[in-house]
Amino acid sequence: MPTHLEGVEPLLNVSDVSKQFGSLTAVDSVSLKVYPGEIFALLGPNGAGKTTLIGCISGLIQRFSGSIHVGGLDVREDYPTVRQLVGLVPQELNFDGFFKARQILEYQGGFFGVRNYRERAAQLLEAFSLTSKAEANSRWLSGGMKRRLMICKALVHNPALLFLDEPTAGVDVELRDELWAYVRRLRESGTTIVLTTHYLEEAEQLADRIGVINNGRLLLVERRNELLNHYGERWLQVTFHRRVEKGAFADSGCNRVESIKPRTCRFYFRDSTLDEGETPEIVPRLLKQFEEMGLMPLRIEGGRSRLEDIFRKVIGEDGADNGGGENE
Numbered sequence: 487m488p489t490h491l492e493g494v495e496p497l498l499n500v501s502d503v504s505k506q507f508g509s510l511t512a513v514d515s516v517s518l519k520v521y522p523g524e525i526f527a528l529l530g531p532n533g534a535g536k537t538t539l540i541g542c543i544s545g546l547i548q549r550f551s552g553s554i555h556v557g558g559l560d561v562r563e564d565y566p567t568v569r570q571l572v573g574l575v576p577q578e579l580n581f582d583g584f585f586k587a588r589q590i591l592e593y594q595g596g597f598f599g600v601r602n603y604r605e606r607a608a609q610l611l612e613a614f615s616l617t618s619k620a621e622a623n624s625r626w627l628s629g630g631m632k633r634r635l636m637i638c639k640a641l642v643h644n645p646a647l648l649f650l651d652e653p654t655a656g657v658d659v660e661l662r663d664e665l666w667a668y669v670r671r672l673r674e675s676g677t678t679i680v681l682t683t684h685y686l687e688e689a690e691q692l693a694d695r696i697g698v699i700n701n702g703r704l705l706l707v708e709r710r711n712e713l714l715n716h717y718g719e720r721w722l723q724v725t726f727h728r729r730v731e732k733g734a735f736a737d738s739g740c741n742r743v744e745s746i747k748p749r750t751c752r753f754y755f756r757d758s759t760l761d762e763g764e765t766p767e768i769v770p771r772l773l774k775q776f777e778e779m780g781l782m783p784l785r786i787e788g789g790r791s792r793l794e795d796i797f798r799k800v801i802g803e804d805g806a807d808n809g810g811g812e813n814e
């Protein structure tokens with residue numbers, strides 16, 4: 487459990503859930519807790535089991551083993567109540583393009599028994615900058631507007647927990663940034679969000695915690711910064727005034743050293759500083775070593791591994807554990 491959430495009841499509690507499709511195990515013994523107010527990203531390659539897991543949680547899939555509770559209620563035994571707590575934005579369009587944007591939201595409100603469904607629809611159209619399109623046939627909306635309308639539709643009944651399945655799949659950079667801004671605003675207004683994504687940058691930008699899923703198994707769940715620090719490395723790339731072999735740095739104390747060019751080496755090290763601006767303690771030691779070796783650094787650049795590198799590492803380790811190696 488994240489330390490800042492100790493004592494807080496999880497909004498979503500998935501316990502040892504498995505789902506088979508014939509001989510295929512799409513979700514394999516997954517346990518997961520999501521706490522109120524979080525953005526949780528479920529990260530995994532195609533076919534990892536993300537959509538199936540969301541289907542089990544949101545009630546679309548009823549036959550699975552294990553248990554799932556939302557707000558303390560069992561998703562199968564208390565389905566009608568749980569359905570009111572959950573909103574789902576699927577990957578594909580889920581409205582009839584011949585209805586107007588306003589109608590889609592009002593009908594959805596009616597379906598969920600929202601008393602003031604007209605006001606609610608108008609409020610959502612306003613919040614998602616769709617008021618001017620309220621009376622437009624939804625099939626004529628732009629791709630970004632359609633995505634926003636799908637989010638509105640999932641929010642009509644004011645769910646506590648919102649699932650976004652691949653919210654920015656196939657959208658351009660501008661629209662992606664716009665959708666991210668909406669997701670952040672939703673969280674600020676108190677909605678707990680679980681999103682699935684292939685886009686590592688999306689998880690890196692939005693999520694408080696990240697779960698990595700592969701072949702139906704949840705391989706790890708960590709706070710974003712901890713994940714970066716645990717699996718990630720920082721590096722320092724130094725261009726010297728003369729050629730130098732990476733072997734010359736065997737005693738540098740780094741995890742590894744790479745030769746980038748004849749005069750340029752990259753030094754990788756683990757670092758526990760969370761703050762990007764902090765200088766890791768190995769840096770002054772390296773600089774001293776360069777001086778002792780008579781090496782003059784002409785150019786120094788720094789960076790840290792991105793979530794993408796980490797994802798490859800975790801999935802690669804999983805492949806190795808399973809005797810695979812496809813991802814290595």
Ligand SMILES: Nc1ncnc2c1ncn2[C@@H]1O[C@H](COP(=O)(O)OP(=O)(O)OP(=O)(O)O)[C@@H](O)[C@H]1O
Pocket residue numbers: 507510512530531532533534535536537538539
């Ligand atoms: N109704 C179904 N019948 C049979 N197999 C299914 C069914 N739904 C999903 N699967 C299989 O279960 C596995 C997990 O699929 P799922 O859609 O959950 O993956 P995903 O992580 O959401 O993938 P993507 O990122 O491509 O959407 C896949 O091998 C898929 O083919």
